[in-house]
Structure formats: C-alpha cells, structure tokens
Amino acid sequence: GAGVSQSPSNKVTEKGKDVELRCDPISGHTALYWYRQRLGQGLEFLIYFQGNSAPDKSGLPSDRFSAERTGESVSTLTIQRTQQEDSAVYLCASSLQGVTGGGNQPQHFGDGTRLSIL
Amino acid sequence: AQSVTQLDSHVSVSEGTPVLLRCNYSSSYSPSLFWYVQHPNKGLQLLLKYTSAATLVKGINGFEAEFKKSETSFHLTKPSAHMSDAAEYFCVVSAGGTSYGKLTFGQGTILTVHP
Numbered sequence: 403g404a405g406v407s408q409s410p411s412n413k414v415t416e417k418g419k420d421v422e423l424r425c426d427p428i429s430g431h432t433a434l435y436w437y438r439q440r441l442g443q444g445l446e447f448l449i450y451f452q453g454n455s456a457p458d459k460s461g462l463p464s465d466r467f468s469a470e471r472t473g474e475s476v477s478t479l480t481i482q483r484t485q486q487e488d489s490a491v492y493l494c495a496s497s498l499q500g501v502t503g504g505g506n507q508p509q510h511f512g513d514g515t516r517l518s519i520l
Numbered sequence: 521a522q523s524v525t526q527l528d529s530h531v532s533v534s535e536g537t538p539v540l541l542r543c544n545y546s547s548s549y550s551p552s553l554f555w556y557v558q559h560p561n562k563g564l565q566l567l568l569k570y571t572s573a574a575t576l577v578k579g580i581n582g583f584e585a586e587f588k589k590s591e592t593s594f595h596l597t598k599p600s601a602h603m604s605d606a607a608e609y610f611c612v613v614s615a616g617g618t619s620y621g622k623l624t625f626g627q628g629t630i631l632t633v634h635p
Contacts, residue, residue, distance in 0.1 A: 406563075435623070444610070445625040458622060493563065508554060509623060511564035 404428065406512035408494050414518045417486060423479045423515045427496030434477050435509060436469060437493045445493065451477060481517075489519045522547040522613050526626035534634045539583075539598040541629045543611030546592060553594045554612040554623075555585055564610065570594065581605070606633045 407426040415421055427434050436448040447461040451471045462468070466484075471477040481488055495509035527542040545551060555567040568579025575587045581604075585596045594611060611626040 437623075437625075444627040445623075447622055447624070450622060495564075508566045508569055510566070511556075513561075513563040 406494055406496050406510055408492075408512035408515050410515055411513065412516045412518075414520065415484060416520050418483055420480065420482045421484055421517065423481075423492050423494075423517070425477045425479070425494030425496075425512060427475060427477070427494070428510055429475075431496035431498055431510070432474060433497045433499055433507070433509075434471060435495045435497075436477070436479050437495065438463075439491045439493060439514070441490070448479070448492075484517075484519045486519045489517055491516050522549075522551065522624050524611050524613050524624055524626035526609075526611050526629050528629050529627065530630045530632065532632040532634065533601045535603055536600050539596070539601045539605065539631065541596040541609050541611075541631065543594045543596065543626060544592050545594060545611070545613045547613055552614040553585075553587060554614070555579065555583070555594075555596050556610045556612055557607045558610065558628075559607045567596070567609075601631075601633045603633050603635065606631055 406428055409424045432453055434451040437445045438448055439445045449456055449462055449469050450458040453474050454471050466482045469479045491514040493511055493514045495511045497507040497509045499507045523546050525544045533539055553570040556564040557567050558564050567583050568577045568585055570577045570587045578584045583598045585594055587594050608628045608630050610628050612623050614623050
C-alpha cells in the first residue's frame with residue numbers, strides 16, 4: 403500500500419516483558435515520528451528521525467524506551483520491561499521533510515499499534 | 521515553546537447544521553497549523569493545513585479553517601454536518617526554529633452528529 407504501515411495492529415503482553423513495534427513509512431519520506439496516545443488523552447511526541455539519525459528524542463518517557471531506524475525506511479520502537487502505564491496506542495507518522503525542510507510538510511499517520519499490558 | 525488548546529472536549533450537532541470546533545495556539549515562531557481527524561479505531565487523517573499562505577484554508581469533506589493571528593486562533597468549521605463527520609478532531613501546531621517537524625497536539629474534540 404501507499405500509506406504508513408504499522409505492525410502489529412494489536413499487542414497484548416504481560417508486565418515485565420519486552421515489546422517491539424514496527425513502522426514502515428511512505429517510500430521516500432525522510433522524516434519519521436513516533437507518538438503515544440493514552441486513553442482519553444492527546445498525542446504525545448516520543449521521537450523524531452531524520453534519515454537514520456534521531457535529532458529529537460526528548461519525548462521518550464524513560465530509558466526503557468528506545469527506537470532505531472535503518473536504511474531510511476523501517477523503524478522499530480522497543481519498550482523493555484513493560485509497565486501497565488505503557489498501555490496506549492503507539493502511532494507512527496512520516497513526512498517528506500523534517501527539520502531540514504521546515505515544519506509545514508504534513509505528517510501521514512499509520513493506524514497505530516494498540517498495546518495492552520496485563 | 522508551543523501549545524494548543526481545544527476549547528471544547530465534546531461538541532454535539534444535528535445533521536445538516538453548522539459545525540464549529542475551536543482551537544487557540546501559542547508559538548514562539550511563525551507556526552504551521554493543521555487539523556487532523558481520527559475515526560474510531562483508525563489512524564489520523566489530515567483535514568487541512570495552514571502554512572502562511574491564505575488565511576482561509578479549505579480542506580477535505582467540506583471543512584475549512586481560518587487563521588487569525590490577532591486572536592491566535594485556528595477554528596475549524598463546516599456549513600452542514602453529516603453523520604460521517606462524527607469523529608475526534610485534533611488541532612495541531614508545528615513551530616519553526618529548532619522544533620521544525622515536531623507536532624504538538626491539542627487534547628482533541630469529539631464531534632457527535634445526531635440525525
């Protein structure tokens with residue numbers, strides 16, 4: 403498809419386990435973003451990639467959260483030793499340009515991964 | 521620093537009546553502003569964007585928004601609501617400077633449309 407693809411769409415896991423969420427951005431989009439949407443709350447910015455580097459990691463809530471991007475395409479968000487407060491929908495977005503191109507490029511969002519920690 | 525305030529958490533209208541979803545923003549730089557819509561169990565879809573061109577911006581599905589710098593507002597309107605418009609709407613700001621590309625979302629407004 404032509405849109406941003408995220409997998410899995412749903413993930414249920416036990417507290418303390420590690421989880422890995424995947425994002426396939428739109429082909430050719432150099433900028434990639436991860437957001438978190440907790441139930442009843444707005445979206446929180448987590449991390450931004452420009453190419454393979456992450457100029458802005460300011461939103462990662464703790465050192466249990468990490469993300470990487472390889473080949474200027476796929477990105478993975480990893481949460482170690484999950485806690486119940488990590489339960490949320492994790493959204494990935496991509497755009498043609500990020501920091502180098504200004505903030506006026508719209509971001510295209512995937513459908514998200516719904517993460518539930520038991 | 522940038523922030524967004526959506527003034528109503530819930531808006532309820534009858535089908536065929538106008539829609540007004542209110543948004544105020546603050547930004548240290550000239551902002552880009554967006555409205556996104558999220559239908560249940562779906563991802564976010566871009567409705568429209570303002571990027572310092574025309575202050576009245578037309579989007580998809582008959583929505584439009586007007587950028588008013590003096591009021592720091594970017595309210596979303598539609599002349600006639602349709603049942604399919606029922607969803608959650610997010611006002612979003614992307615500022616310049618070192619925050620290029622980083623979006624700040626409002627808390628969202630849930631729009632209910634009654635038959």
